[in-house]
Amino acid sequence: MTVAKTLYDKIWDAHVVHQDKDGTCLLYIDRHLVHEVTSPQAFEGLRMTGRTVRAPEKTIAVPDHNVPTTPDRENGIENPESRIQVDALDKNAREFGVNYYPVNDIRQGIVHIVGPEQGWTLPGMTVVCGDSHTATHGAFGALAHGIGTSEVEHVLATQTLIQQKSKNMKVEITGSLRPGVTAKDITLSVIGVTGTAGGTGYVIEYCGQAIRELSMEGRMTVCNMAIEGGARAGLIAPDETTFAYVKGRPHAPKGAQWDAALAWWKTLKSDDDAPWDKVITLKGEDIAPVVTWGTSPEDVLPITASVPAPEDFSGGKVDAVHRALDYMGLKPGQKLTDIEIDTVFIGSCTNGRIEDLRAAAAILKGKKIKPGLRAMVVPGSGLVRAQAEEEGLAQIFIDAGFEWRLAGCSMCLAMNPDQLSPGERCAATSNRNFEGRQGRGGRTHLMSPGMAAAAAITGRLTDVRELTGEPVLTG
Amino acid sequence: MDKFTTLSSVAAPMPLVNIDTDMIIPKQFLKTIQRSGLGKNLFDEMRFDDDGNEIPDFVLNQPAYRQAQILVAGDNFGCGSSREHAPWALLDFGIRSVISTSFADIFYNNCFKNGILPIVLPQEQIDVLMDDARKGENARIAIDLESQTVTSADGQQFHFEIDPFKKHCLLNGLDDIGLTLEKVSAIDSFEAQASQARPWV
Ligand code: SF4
Numbered sequence: 001m002t003v004a005k006t007l008y009d010k011i012w013d014a015h016v017v018h019q020d021k022d023g024t025c026l027l028y029i030d031r032h033l034v035h036e037v038t039s040p041q042a043f044e045g046l047r048m049t050g051r052t053v054r055a056p057e058k059t060i061a062v063p064d065h066n067v068p069t070t071p072d073r074e075n076g077i078e079n080p081e082s083r084i085q086v087d088a089l090d091k092n093a094r095e096f097g098v099n100y101y102p103v104n105d106i107r108q109g110i111v112h113i114v115g116p117e118q119g120w121t122l123p124g125m126t127v128v129c130g131d132s133h134t135a136t137h138g139a140f141g142a143l144a145h146g147i148g149t150s151e152v153e154h155v156l157a158t159q160t161l162i163q164q165k166s167k168n169m170k171v172e173i174t175g176s177l178r179p180g181v182t183a184k185d186i187t188l189s190v191i192g193v194t195g196t197a198g199g200t201g202y203v204i205e206y207c208g209q210a211i212r213e214l215s216m217e218g219r220m221t222v223c224n225m226a227i228e229g230g231a232r233a234g235l236i237a238p239d240e241t242t243f244a245y246v247k248g249r250p251h252a253p254k255g256a257q258w259d260a261a262l263a264w265w266k267t268l269k270s271d272d273d274a275p276w277d278k279v280i281t282l283k284g285e286d287i288a289p290v291v292t293w294g295t296s297p298e299d300v301l302p303i304t305a306s307v308p309a310p311e312d313f314s315g316g317k318v319d320a321v322h323r324a325l326d327y328m329g330l331k332p333g334q335k336l337t338d339i340e341i342d343t344v345f346i347g348s349c350t351n352g353r354i355e356d357l358r359a360a361a362a363i364l365k366g367k368k369i370k371p372g373l374r375a376m377v378v379p380g381s382g383l384v385r386a387q388a389e390e391e392g393l394a395q396i397f398i399d400a401g402f403e404w405r406l407a408g409c410s411m412c413l414a415m416n417p418d419q420l421s422p423g424e425r426c427a428a429t430s431n432r433n434f435e436g437r438q439g440r441g442g443r444t445h446l447m448s449p450g451m452a453a454a455a456a457i458t459g460r461l462t463d464v465r466e467l468t469g470e471p472v473l474t475g
Numbered sequence: 476m477d478k479f480t481t482l483s484s485v486a487a488p489m490p491l492v493n494i495d496t497d498m499i500i501p502k503q504f505l506k507t508i509q510r511s512g513l514g515k516n517l518f519d520e521m522r523f524d525d526d527g528n529e530i531p532d533f534v535l536n537q538p539a540y541r542q543a544q545i546l547v548a549g550d551n552f553g554c555g556s557s558r559e560h561a562p563w564a565l566l567d568f569g570i571r572s573v574i575s576t577s578f579a580d581i582f583y584n585n586c587f588k589n590g591i592l593p594i595v596l597p598q599e600q601i602d603v604l605m606d607d608a609r610k611g612e613n614a615r616i617a618i619d620l621e622s623q624t625v626t627s628a629d630g631q632q633f634h635f636e637i638d639p640f641k642k643h644c645l646l647n648g649l650d651d652i653g654l655t656l657e658k659v660s661a662i663d664s665f666e667a668q669a670s671q672a673r674p675w676v
Contacts, residue, residue: 017658017661017662017665018658018661020640022638022639022640024638024640026655026658026661026662028662028665028666028669030676037505037506037558038557038558038559040508041508041509041510041559044508044509049652051652054662058676065505066506079506081506081507082506084506084508085506085508088508122675122676124673125676130557130559131556131557132555132556132557132581145581146557146581147557147581147584148557148558148559148562148581148584148585148588149510149559150559150585150588150589150651151584151585151588153652154651154652154655157652157655157656158652158655158656158659158662159662159666160655160662162640162651162655164638196493196551196554197493197550197551197554197577197579200551200577200578200579200580201580230551230554230579230580232580252675253675257674257675258675260674260675261673261675264673296493315492316490316491316492316549316550317492319490319491319492320491320492320493320549323491413502413556414502415502415503415505415506422525432497432555432556434495434497434498434555435497435498435520436497436498436501436520437497437502440501440520440525
């Protein structure tokens with residue numbers, strides 16, 4: 001008799017190098033992605049101990065967090081500390097011989113966009129990166145999660161990671177999404193239900209018809225924010241949509257190897273009777289376009305709602321909501337659609353892919369942003385940027401009044417010059433609305449690209465369906 | 476990495492829930508290429524005003540807590556970014572243990588790589604320790620890793636769970652990479668077998 005397994009169990013089992021009596025495993029890592037912020041101390045550690053990179057051909061480095069996104073960046077990075085980090089990555093990548101996309105390579109971009117785009121991320125792999133949004137790659141049915149810098153050094157030196165197995169959680173989205181509702185609304189709504197700690201200790205598998213109906217871009221958006229729900233990783237079983245996306249990418253298998261890979265990938269799904277430690281089910285029809293109002297990604301509400309009061313909560317959350325409303329400059333009872341914004345940021349590893357830019361451009365076409373507003377689009381990679389230019393999307397953004405930037409993390413975390421000022425309020429397609437995330441004192445509302453585009457036109461948080469004329473149905 | 480065996484210290488109370496790594500060490504301090512020196516920027520935006528002056532109300536600015544080696548914190552401590560700068564900053568400030576009802580996964584793991592002991596206890600016990608913490612210098616909390624206990628100021632003893640491997644490494648200050656490299660032949664044979672089974676990887 002074979003034991004029924006989840007997808008996570010299957011990928012895990014295929015990568016165990018060694019298991020200790022207490023269950024601690026040494027897990028083999030197929031792909032290691034590296035960026036400039038969390039790697040310098042790891043490479044330095046290798047140097048100090050005389051160790052080398054065990055599998056440079058499985059290691060991929062790209063600078064993204066610090067890089068300027070203004071057109072003048074080929075002239076170099078002005079901020080000396082950012083420059084030192086990007087230079088350190090350059091030196092380390094070349095010295096240790098890993099795959100590398102330097103700042104001015106057209107393939108450069110946010111590490112979680114570059115990996116899938118270049119075909120480095122494939123179904124059934126283990127993928128790690130010194131970055132919490134590594135969860136993104138789970139969209140391919142790869143076990144992908146963030147690690148700390150000590151672990152980056154560990155993977156560089158050994159191509160393995162010491163791991164304890166997580167529990168299995170199933171998040172099922174039944175039925176179909178309503179018009180105007182996107183992958184971003186799914187992932188935010190799930191966090192609204194589970195809370196930011198609801199996934200702690202689990203690997204989530206997202207399934208159900210609404211997930212199946214998503215493109216790869218949408219699936220990446222969903223898995224990207226598994227970490228905001230506290231989960232170690234998010235997974236979606238690979239299917240024809242996945243295989244079609246992967247096929248022909250520069251580092252995807254070809255010929256006979258493709259056939260062999262495909263045969264294995266098709267087995268990568270949870271068995272029907274697999275045991276789950278936790279199950280959450282949402283109806284696709286019930287999900288509305290949502291925004292965040294507070295300073296935690298769990299502070300999510302449908303755009304048709306109003307700002308809540310601290311008394312609506314219990315426990316430690318009451319104080320946190322007091323603090324959040326104070327920080328965000330909001331009053332209980334205020335309608336979300338009355339909140340005026342100063343800035344719009346479209347980009348990040350959550351929503352910086354071509355489909356996201358298409359969705360925003362569809363709303364903006366032939367329209368102008370509200371006068372006085374600051375708005376920018378930061379494509380997730382140089383290739384996304386090039387494609388958007390080819391499709392005419394860039395021109396739509398520029399005509400509407402957006403700045404059209406080069407690829408990088410940019411205002412998602414404001415380590416480069418793209419930052420909010422104190423009190424500045426931003427409609428953002430990124431993934432974190434923490435205090436100070438987009439600049440000290442900056443106020444972030446998270447939402448989908450279409451919603452951010454709608455907010456850019458009206459200058460306030462806006463139900464995208466107001467502009468598209470789609471019916472406002474909330475479940 | 477420094478060993479962790481026992482610790483007795485004043486504890487700083489931080490009851491706020493969901494304290495994230497952006498709060499622990501804001502991103503402008505991530506541009507270093509070293510591990511040390513981050514303690515002065517720990518909790519920077521909560522600890523200092525725009526002009527760089529200390530905010531007197533913030534717990535670690537109060538005389539009783541300047542030397543605290545323990546934090547007692549609200550739920551889900553360390554959520555957000557995977558930055559190991561967060562435990563580096565805590566350690567550089569002098570914090571060796573954080574006690575909470577729950578921790579974010581990556582932060583929890585990162586602590587162990589740096590000789591910091593994160594302790595998970597149920598809410599009722601956190602309440603007792605939070606009360607102790609609020610008493611400042613009048614209450615010390617004692618931690619014994621070998622026996623897996625936390626002792627409150629009035630002598631109540633709480634047992635905590637910890638993974639045996641992590642405990643062993645922390646007690647002995649062991650480097651993970653060195654331990655793993657002892658298993659290099661297992662990695663070699665895994666790679667050989669995997670390159671047959673999944674040659675496209
Ligand atoms: S885009 Fe934002 S969340 Fe994504 S890797 Fe960059 S900083 Fe992190």
